[in-house]
Structure formats: C-alpha cells, structure tokens
Amino acid sequence: DVKVTQSSRYLVKRTGEKVFLECVQDMDHENMFWYRQDPGLGLRLIYFSYDVKMKEKGDIPEGYSVSREKKERFSLILESASTNQTSMYLCASSLLGTGVYGYTFGSGTRLTVV
Amino acid sequence: GQQVMQIPQYQHVQEGEDFTTYCNSSTTLSNIQWYKQRPGGHPVFLIQLVKSGEVKKQKRLTFQFGEAKKNSSLHITATQTTDVGTYFCAGVNAGGTSYGKLTFGQGTILTVHP
Numbered sequence: 001d002v003k004v005t006q007s008s009r010y011l012v013k014r015t016g017e018k019v020f021l022e023c024v025q026d027m028d029h030e031n032m033f034w035y036r037q038d039p040g041l042g043l044r045l046i047y048f049s050y051d052v053k054m055k056e057k058g059d060i061p062e063g064y065s066v067s068r069e070k071k072e073r074f075s076l077i078l079e080s081a082s083t084n085q086t087s088m089y090l091c092a093s094s095l096l097g098t099g100v101y102g103y104t105f106g107s108g109t110r111l112t113v114v
Numbered sequence: 115g116q117q118v119m120q121i122p123q124y125q126h127v128q129e130g131e132d133f134t135t136y137c138n139s140s141t142t143l144s145n146i147q148w149y150k151q152r153p154g155g156h157p158v159f160l161i162q163l164v165k166s167g168e169v170k171k172q173k174r175l176t177f178q179f180g181e182a183k184k185n186s187s188l189h190i191t192a193t194q195t196t197d198v199g200t201y202f203c204a205g206v207n208a209g210g211t212s213y214g215k216l217t218f219g220q221g222t223i224l225t226v227h228p
Contacts, residue, residue: 035218040123042202042220043157058215090156102147102159103216 003027004106006091012112019078021109023091030096032074033103034058034066037088049074050096081113116141116207120219128227133190135222137203144208146179146186147216151200183208193226200224 007022025032031050035043035058045058047066055066063085067075074093078085088110092103117140127133137146145164149157161170163179163186170177176189186203200223204216 033215040220042120043204043218045215045217048215102162103149103157104159105156107156
C-alpha cells in the first residue's frame with residue numbers, strides 16, 4: 001500500500017522553538033508539498049519541491065523553510081515557532097509529468113505552539 | 115495570484131437529499147481535481163477533470179467542468195451518512211510552469227442527518 005508518512009500526529013512546542021516536521025513517501029514521486037489547513041481557509045501551500053534539492057515558495061512561505069536532500073523525504077522547518085503557526089500541517093506527493101496527477105496526502109501533523 | 119472559491123462553506127442535509135458544491139476560479143484552469151476529507155482524516159483524491167465541459171460520474175457523484183474551464187461542480191444524489199466530510203476542489207492554472215501545483219478551494223463541509 002503506497003504511503004505518505006508524517007513523523008508525528010500531534011506535536012506541542014513552545015514559542016521560539018525550532019520545529020522540524022518530517023514527511024516520507026514510498027511512491028518514488030517527484031513532487032512533494034507542504035500545506036497547512038485552517039478552518040474556513042482550506043489548504044494553503046507553504047512550499048513545494050519538484051526534485052531533490054529544489055524548492056519553490058507557495059502562497060504562505062513566511063516563517064517556514066524546507067529541505068529535500070533525498071527524493072523520498074521532504075522536511076518542513078519552523079525556524080522560530082509562533083502561536084499563529086498552530087495548525088494542521090499536511091504533506092502530499094504526486095508524480096511529475098506532462099499531465100497533472102492526484103496528490104497522495106499524509107495523515108497530517110497537528111501542531112500546537114504555546 | 116490564482117484564487118479558487120468554493121461555496122457553500124457548510125451544507126446540512128437529511129439523508130436521501132441531494133447535495134451540490136460549486137467551485138470558481140479567478141483564472142482559467144488546465145484541470146481541476148476533487149478531494150474528500152472525512153472527519154479526522156486527510157484529503158483523498160476523488161477525480162480529475164481536464165476537458166472543457168467534461169462530465170464524469172462515480173456512482174452517486176457527478177463532477178462537471180465548465181465550458182470556460184473556470185468553474186466546476188460536484189453533485190451527490192441521495193446522500194448517505196457515509197458522504198459526511200469536507201469536499202475540496204483544487205485547480206492548476208493554465209499556462210506557465212506550475213509543476214502540477216494545485217490551488218485548493220476552502221472546502222464545503224457536508225453534514226448528513228440520518
């Protein structure tokens with residue numbers, strides 16, 4: 001069963017901490033994405049990557065960075081966590097090609113910053 | 115930037131009633147996708163529409179893509195309690211290099227009363 005795995009389901013961090021959210025996919029997908037989901041706002045794209053070491057800003061990159069050293073792993077980094085970064089974070093992956101392919105999402109990490 | 119608006123935000127129906135959610139993009143789309151997120155779950159890919167005026171069916175679900183490729187709808191006939199969840203549309207902007215990057219609507223939360 002193909003899978004996108006996020007390292008933590010729930011996470012509580014203190015303001016100012018550096019936070020790492022990890023995502024691993026086993027489908028050999030080129031594209032990987034990080035979204036945050038907030039009530040009434042849907043899914044908003046933070047960053048995405050279409051290849052190892054490549055990254056592109058999404059719609060709300062401020063306060064975040066990413067790392068993709070290996071094809072299967074895409075990490076989201078909160079350099080200095082703030083309370084307004086409390087949210088559900090969803091990782092997704094998809095194939096890259098001439099068409100557009102459906103995303104496979106991970107189960108999400110609910111991050112609370114106190 | 116591209117915006118995808120989805121209405122209604124909430125819909126409460128009695129089991130057996132029909133349900134429709136609408137999606138409108140500020141720009142022409144190359145394709146549109148629909149996802150379902152069960153309560154407590156993550157979004158799951160349902161379908162992709164690519165052609166202008168395309169209509170696809172999955173059992174009780176009917177998906178349409180507008181002639182101008184700027185709007186779409188999802189219609190569920192005779193809702194069941196298993197249809198409960200949030201339905202998202204997501205589109206890729208036509209033209210340019212987007213690497214399959216989707217912009218999601220805010221979602222419609224469907225509640226079905228037995």
